[in-house]
Amino acid sequence: MTSPRGSRPGTARPSMADVARLAGVSSQTVSRVSNGQANVDEATRARVLDAMQTLGYRPNGAARALKSGRFHTIGVIMTTLQTLGNIRTLDAVATEAVHADNAVLLMPIPDPTLRSVSGAYQRLSAQAVDGAVIILEARFLDRAEFALPPGIPVVVIDSGAGPGYTVVDTDQALGARQATAHLLSLGHRRVWHVAGPETSFSAAHRSESWEGTLRAAGIEPPPLLRGDWTAESGYRHGLALGRRDDVTAIFAANDEMALGAMRALHELGRAVPGDVSIVGFDDMDGAASFWPPLTTVRQDFATVGRLSIRKLLDRVADPASPPDTTVVPTDLVIRASTAPPRP
Amino acid sequence: MTSPRGSRPGTARPSMADVARLAGVSSQTVSRVSNGQANVDEATRARVLDAMQTLGYRPNGAARALKSGRFHTIGVIMTTLQTLGNIRTLDAVATEAVHADNAVLLMPIPDPTLRSVSGAYQRLSAQAVDGAVIILEARFLDRAEFALPPGIPVVVIDSGAGPGYTVVDTDQALGARQATAHLLSLGHRRVWHVAGPETSFSAAHRSESWEGTLRAAGIEPPPLLRGDWTAESGYRHGLALGRRDDVTAIFAANDEMALGAMRALHELGRAVPGDVSIVGFDDMDGAASFWPPLTTVRQDFATVGRLSIRKLLDRVADPASPPDTTVVPTDLVIRASTAPPRP
DNA sequence: CACCAAGATGTTTACGCAAACATGGAACCG
């Protein structure tokens, strides 16, 4: 294996001038070659490329950015990488950004307080980014004190951020409707709901849609059960629900809570889906291997990521473009955790 | 909510010169204030800060980097965010980097080929980073064609990268030993192993250590079962193992494969842990809520992240510092999926 | 009171790159 040496002593990073000297041309010609412009003689180009190779020349991003005002980098502000949705979204955004020849600058914020979000903005605007994607439970965006730094285009993912922002989001309401309607169509009379935390807009969208779907079917929704996305909270509610024999269908706002609920039902000796049907949300890795395999709602993170980057780059190119909101549809994935109620 | 306006038309981003003009000082004084240097009169400093506030001045990172040669940014090269370990490690690295006042530039590589890794390097060295953390199954680092770009300090995580690199990694061997020894100490005679893919160094370390532990106990290891980290592959092997009644203990190289194996055993009507005990690796979210809750090996990603950043920044400050390797110990988390074999 | 030290502030310069403009030579035209 080649040895991972650093640069040789005294060998500072070569600049265009160094390359130019070696190739016997002006630095401007090196610049042209470096940027792939057309008006360069083939022989000259070859000589310059050769010199670059020899010296190990790499363009200096800082200088380039200073000159052009563009960094080809976008910032991503997000809470810590704890929830599946955030991770998948980040993955999609990063992949898409790289595809569009942009780098991704990660700005994790330690806790979801207004202060730390603002802090992230400070760092962001001091940093070298052309725009930013905010992956965030958006409660905080609705506060008056919260002002975006001027001059930085932003796209918000996963939120109920008011008008004035460009928003891309999964159609949470559709997903919850699919889940609830699926259980109703199997013949269940009531569908219980283990919701996500109050601070989350996604959770709010899902529970509102669950409630609306039931009401539209002429069914009075049972009391909402508040969880916090963790399997543990699903387990807690699962224990309570499993002890009642009038509970036959549960819609959990994410797969982990569904997992916890199923564990509780197992412990109580209740059959899934025989006694109780369960639907989750996210289609996390492994959901197909839960016991039983979980019926769940799949989000199209890839599309969310692609749209976000595309819209962001549009806004970078034309900051005056009007904000808009886009929702991406979900899919219901039917597996073995749902069945008609016992007659 | 405040309207998310962009900058006013014609209002380019203010520079130090603008601030200086408004405050009636030289731009150098603004620089001093901006960098918190001491030799500035209190009144002057206040006036400058005031002007900064008024104009909404933010230092230009590109110019600063061009001048200082430091970007306060580190690159992270990794395969897509699909595996839990990668995600957790990234989270830890990012958190730690921000803590050290560095930004994190994400460089995902689309597929684990030598070509795309090299491509990432190209982009990296063209980008504005002081150093890089490589989170990677390290097979590729051992290829002769693979040369690091000179002058960029690198720390490698999760690998068997040869000498010459600075490496930080979880003590995979320890974890596998803990898992295997736990099953042996419960009285199991043979421990079967569902391994990760051949291309993974982590997988190799885990299976080698599993084998070594058995041999040290005077037990001939059963044939190794090759998986690919997915629950599906665990399920496949679980079906095969569950059909033999001489199988009482399984060590899966990650939690998802353990999950799949358990599902297979459930389907076959074999009790876990009554008939078969299972140990996983990773302690993923929800592992405590599997049915049954999974005994597993927990990695200390936070420490890995912290050490990586610290070592990397050390190398940035002093590129001549000698490479070394550090391993971080694991913990065995004992839950309900393991028990003594039936007598 | 001349002189000096120390601190505050200003001026110059260079970082590496690329746009804008300048130059020089070859090909083409009537």
Added chain:
DNA sequence: CGGTTCCATGTTTGCGTAAACATCTTGGTG
């Protein structure tokens, strides 16, 4: 064959910042 075009290449300049150096002010000292 004089003039016009076009293309390859060179020269100048400035992006925003901060180090290095220069200058000015203030107060204290012999």
